[in-house]
Amino acid sequence: MLPFSFGMVVPPFLGQEFLTGSPDLVDAKGYVRVRDTYQSEEYDDVYAVGVAAAVEVPWQTPTPVGIPKTGYPTETQAHVAAKNIAAQVRGEEPKEHKEFGDIPAVCVMDAGNNGVVILADKMLPPRKHGMLIPGPQAHLMKLGFEKYFLWKMRNGYTQLP
Numbered sequence: 001m002l003p004f005s006f007g008m009v010v011p012p013f014l015g016q017e018f019l020t021g022s023p024d025l026v027d028a029k030g031y032v033r034v035r036d037t038y039q040s041e042e043y044d045d046v047y048a049v050g051v052a053a054a055v056e057v058p059w060q061t062p063t064p065v066g067i068p069k070t071g072y073p074t075e076t077q078a079h080v081a082a083k084n085i086a087a088q089v090r091g092e093e094p095k096e097h098k099e100f101g102d103i104p105a106v107c108v109m110d111a112g113n114n115g116v117v118i119l120a121d122k123m124l125p126p127r128k129h130g131m132l133i134p135g136p137q138a139h140l141m142k143l144g145f146e147k148y149f150l151w152k153m154r155n156g157y158t159q160l161p
C-alpha cells in the first residue's frame with residue numbers, strides 16, 4: 001500500500017480481445033509483434049500500426065506502463081505500411097523501413113486552457129535534441145488544428161497534410 005492523498009489508477013493498456021486469441025501474432029498484452037516494415041513478425045502479409053503494434057523498449061520503469069502511442073507515429077507507421085502493402089500487391093519486396101524509436105516526436109498536448117508542444121528528433125532516446133514548450137499557445141494550436149482537421153475530412157481534402 002502506497003501512502004497518498006490524491007490518487008489516480010490507470011489500468012494497464014491491453015490489445016484487442018479478438019487478437020489475444022492469436023498468440024503466434026501478439027505479445028503477452030495482445031499487441032501485434034511487428035518488424036520495421038510493419039509486417040507482423042510471423043506473417044509477411046499481416047500488418048499492424050499504431051496502438052495495435054507492439055513496441056519494444058530496452059528498459060523497464062519501476063511501474064511497467066508501456067509506451068504511449070500518439071497520432072503522429074501512428075500516421076508515419078501507416079504511411080510505411082501502405083507503401084509496403086502496395087509493393088506486395090505489385091509483387092515487389094516491401095522496402096520501406098522505419099523503427100518506432102526513429103520516428104520524430106511531434107505532439108501538442110492539451111491541458112485545459114494550457115498545453116505543451118513536444119518536439120524531438122526521435123521518439124525514443126538517445127536523442128540529439130528535444131524540447132517541451134508549455135503555454136496557452138499550445139491550447140490555441142490544438143483548437144486551430146481541430147477545426148482544420150474536421151474541415152479537411154468533411155470536405156474530402158485528404159491530400160492535404
Ligand SMILES: Cc1cc2nc3c(=O)[nH]c(=O)nc-3n(C[C@H](O)[C@H](O)[C@H](O)COP(=O)(O)OP(=O)(O)OC[C@H]3O[C@@H](n4cnc5c(N)ncnc54)[C@H](O)[C@@H]3O)c2cc1C
Pocket residue numbers: 016018049050051052069070071072074107108109110
Ligand atoms: C483521450 C485521448 C487523447 C489523445 N490525445 C492525443 C493527442 O493530443 N495527440 C496525439 O498525437 N495523440 C493523442 N492520442 C492518441 C491517439 O489518439 C492514438 O495514438 C491514435 O488514435 C492511434 O491510432 P490507431 O489507428 O492505432 O487506433 P484508433 O484511432 O484507436 O483506431 C482503431 C480503430 O479500430 C476500430 N476497432 C477496434 N476493434 C475493432 C474490431 N474488432 N473490428 C473492427 N474495428 C475495430 C476502432 O473502432 C477504431 O476506429 C490520444 C488518445 C486518447 C485516448
